[in-house]
Amino acid sequence: TTLTQSPAIISATPGDTVNISCRASQDIDDDLNWYQQKPGEGINFIIQEASSLVPGVPPRFRGSGYGTDFTLTIDNMESEDAAYYFCLQHDRFPYSFGQGTKLEIK
Amino acid sequence: QVQLVESGGGVVQPGGSLRLSCAGSGFTFSSYGMHWVRQAPGKGLEWVAAIWYDGAFTKYADSVKGRFTISRDNVESTMSLHMNSLRADDTAVYYCARDIGTFDYWGQGTLVTVSS
Numbered sequence: 001t002t003l004t005q006s007p008a009i010i011s012a013t014p015g016d017t018v019n020i021s022c023r024a025s026q027d028i029d030d031d032l033n034w035y036q037q038k039p040g041e042g043i044n045f046i047i048q049e050a051s052s053l054v055p056g057v058p059p060r061f062r063g064s065g066y067g068t069d070f071t072l073t074i075d076n077m078e079s080e081d082a083a084y085y086f087c088l089q090h091d092r093f094p095y096s097f098g099q100g101t102k103l104e105i106k
Numbered sequence: 107q108v109q110l111v112e113s114g115g116g117v118v119q120p121g122g123s124l125r126l127s128c129a130g131s132g133f134t135f136s137s138y139g140m141h142w143v144r145q146a147p148g149k150g151l152e153w154v155a156a157i158w159y160d161g162a163f164t165k166y167a168d169s170v171k172g173r174f175t176i177s178r179d180n181v182e183s184t185m186s187l188h189m190n191s192l193r194a195d196d197t198a199v200y201y202c203a204r205d206i207g208t209f210d211y212w213g214q215g216t217l218v219t220v221s222s
Binding site for chain 2: 033097
């Protein structure tokens with residue numbers, strides 16, 4: 001299953017709403033997660049099963065979608081949200097990842 | 107707290123071998139499947155291999171099948187990736203990740219560079 005993630009880079013101002021898309025080449029139900037990666041800080045699990053917020057993650061992060069189209073939304077973005085974000089499908093092997101989105105602060 | 111720590115990365119010549127390790131702590135290692143995932147420089151992530159909680163089953167990406175072997179030692183709470191016939195395109199940061207039906211915790215990664 002190929003995951004097409006867009007955009008590759010997004011530049012936003014604190015307070016903006018940011019949307020990142022992940023499109024699957026076939027139906028994966030809700031077997032999609034979102035992760036945040038910051039240099040030197042490792043990889044953080046933020047959204048599971050397409051729309052469930054991982055405990056401890058700020059509620060400004062939202063996931064939506066089912067089947068083939070998924071979106072990660074960051075409401076009222078904060079400067080600390082600058083990071084690399086990627087999606088993962090775990091519906092079937094081989095698991096696959098989106099190409100990632102770099103979120104920059106304007 | 108849950109911790110995963112990878113080790114064993116380094117520089118190796120094409121055709122060479124390397125063994126990576128992942129040490130788990132802060133959880134019952136023997137109850138969880140584990141995975142290896144890699145990220146080539148400037149590229150996206152690629153799933154590499156998986157091993158079931160008891161080691162009974164394994165799965166591999168086509169790109170590494172026949173060259174890499176995943177294994178685990180539940181007494182020592184470690185997982186390994188034996189990599190043979192290494193190629194330049196195996197150059198990447200290799201991460202281990204815990205499986206809860208998906209990946210929840212990841213290690214910090216270890217860099218493997220295949221170069222002459």
